[in-house]
Amino acid sequence: MSDVNFNFTGKCFLVTGASSGIGKQIAIELAQAGAKVIAIARSEEKLNLLSQMFPDNITVIPSDISDIEKISDKVVSFTKTYGKLNGMVHAAGIDGLTPLKGYDENLALGIMQTSFWSGVKLLQFVSKNKISNDASSYIFFSSVASYKGEKGMFAYSAAKAAIKTSVKSFAKELSFKQHRVNTISPGRVKTPMTAENINEEVIQRHLLGEGEPENISGIVLFLLSDRAKWITGTDIVVDGGYLVN
Amino acid sequence: MTDIEFLDEMNDLLDSDKVVTLESLLDDIEEWDSLSYVSFLAMATTKWGVKDLKSSDVKAAKTVADLYSLVK
Numbered sequence: 529m530s531d532v533n534f535n536f537t538g539k540c541f542l543v544t545g546a547s548s549g550i551g552k553q554i555a556i557e558l559a560q561a562g563a564k565v566i567a568i569a570r571s572e573e574k575l576n577l578l579s580q581m582f583p584d585n586i587t588v589i590p591s592d593i594s595d596i597e598k599i600s601d602k603v604v605s606f607t608k609t610y611g612k613l614n615g616m617v618h619a620a621g622i623d624g625l626t627p628l629k630g631y632d633e634n635l636a637l638g639i640m641q642t643s644f645w646s647g648v649k650l651l652q653f654v655s656k657n658k659i660s661n662d663a664s665s666y667i668f669f670s671s672v673a674s675y676k677g678e679k680g681m682f683a684y685s686a687a688k689a690a691i692k693t694s695v696k697s698f699a700k701e702l703s704f705k706q707h708r709v710n711t712i713s714p715g716r717v718k719t720p721m722t723a724e725n726i727n728e729e730v731i732q733r734h735l736l737g738e739g740e741p742e743n744i745s746g747i748v749l750f751l752l753s754d755r756a757k758w759i760t761g762t763d764i765v766v767d768g769g770y771l772v773n
Numbered sequence: 774m775t776d777i778e779f780l781d782e783m784n785d786l787l788d789s790d791k792v793v794t795l796e797s798l799l800d801d802i803e804e805w806d807s808l809s810y811v812s813f814l815a816m817a818t819t820k821w822g823v824k825d826l827k828s829s830d831v832k833a834a835k836t837v838a839d840l841y842s843l844v845k
Contacts, residue, residue: 657788701808 534749537562540613541752542603542654544593544620544647547574549719550669551619553741554748559585561749564610566603568593569620593620593646600653607659615665615752616654618647623721626683636683643669643687648694651709655702663706665752668695670711672767678730688713692763699761708760710751714744715767735769743768774821779841782820786812795838817844 534557541558545551547569555567559582569575572590579586587610589602607613621643626636647668654660670692673685691711698709716722716731717739731738747766750756765771776795783793787804799805814831817823821844834840 657790704806 530746532746532750534561534753536614536749536752539615539752540564540566540607540610542566542568542613542616542650544568544616544618544650546578546588546619547571549619549721550714550717550741550744551617552578553745554617554619555586556581557745557749558752563614564606566606566613568599593618593642593650596646596649596653599650603654603659612661613654613659613664614661615667616650616660617667617748617752618650619669620646621669621687621721623681623684623725625680625725627680628682631683639683640687640690643684644690644694647691651698655705655707657705660707663757664708665756666698666702666707666709667748667751668692668709668711670695670713670763672713672715672765672770674713675765675771678727695763696761703760706757708751708756710759710761711763712744712747712751713763713765713767715739715765715770717741717744730770733770733773734767735773737768739766739768774845776841776845779845780837782816783837783840786816793837795836795841797837799834799836799840813840 536558541563543551543555543565546555546567555565555578558565563585565586566589567575567578567586568589568591570590570592575588575590579588587606589599591598622639624635624639626632651666668691671688673681674688674692677685695709695711702709715734719741744766747764751759787793787802787809789802789804793802810831814826814828817826823844826843830843
């Protein structure tokens with residue numbers, strides 16, 4: 529049992545990357561807290577399993593995050609049933625090694641597209657008056673990789689730095705409706721995505737060890753809540769002490 | 774671009790609860806702020822292919838119709 533319990537009854541949120549890892553954990557905890565959640569990811573099978581856990585709370589949209597037209601139609605439909613959104617968490621992302629000598633250009637561009645450009649397009653859509661209530665909270669994922677370089681990670685670092693910096697502009701542009709836009713910079717968290725790229729040296733530099741999705745979801749729910757109503761345009765590092773080491 | 778198409782774009786840009794018409798006074802539109810002004814300039818160039826649109830002309834506009842006359 530946690531020290532903190534959230535109550536999001538009556539609230540609606542959109543979560544991308546919801547089929548696994550951090551995104552899935554966030555969708556689960558929001559549903560547990562009573563929210564109605566739109567869960568977006570590519571894997572229809574995994575989304576359906578998620579939806580079965582919370583059939584009254586989770587609506588799934590199996591889609592690539594770049595297909596804004598498909599997503600927007602279904603989001604509009606959701607808002608007509610459940611009401612406008614109170615926030616969004618863009619947890620979708622891909623990583624991969626892109627060493628300077630011989631990197632895969634498609635992978636490098638794909639990392640930027642998924643983590644950054646798709647997030648921008650999504651924010652442009654969800655922040656519209658007809659989709660979001662005033663004072664909504666939008667959260668994007670940067671990374672410790674935007675602070676500290678690791679070999680072979682320039683594309684990932686660039687994408688995460690791009691979203692971290694852009695959020696400051698978005699915060700200014702959306703503040704008149706009391707919308708808040710922030711990033712979270714996690715350290716290395718055990719997820720199916722990171723499991724494909726194990727780097728023991730990097731893991732050991734985390735003072736508190738490798739993180740779990742639950743170590744990240746708490747700060748996300750806090751930022752989505754009214755207790756964070758004075759926080760915008762900033763990045764919150766949640767890294768188990770990686771950057772300090 | 775027809776005036777209906779222009780108004781669709783303007784209503785999307787302003788994203789207001791109120792629907793604007795060509796007769797709408799810009800001073801009465803709460804969402805016509807510095808951000809919308811910059812967005813209008815960007816849209817005029819990239820979407821409507823308007824060249825040499827002066828920011829002073831946009832600033833001088835009083836109504837939505839005035840803006841339309843700058844880009845049609």
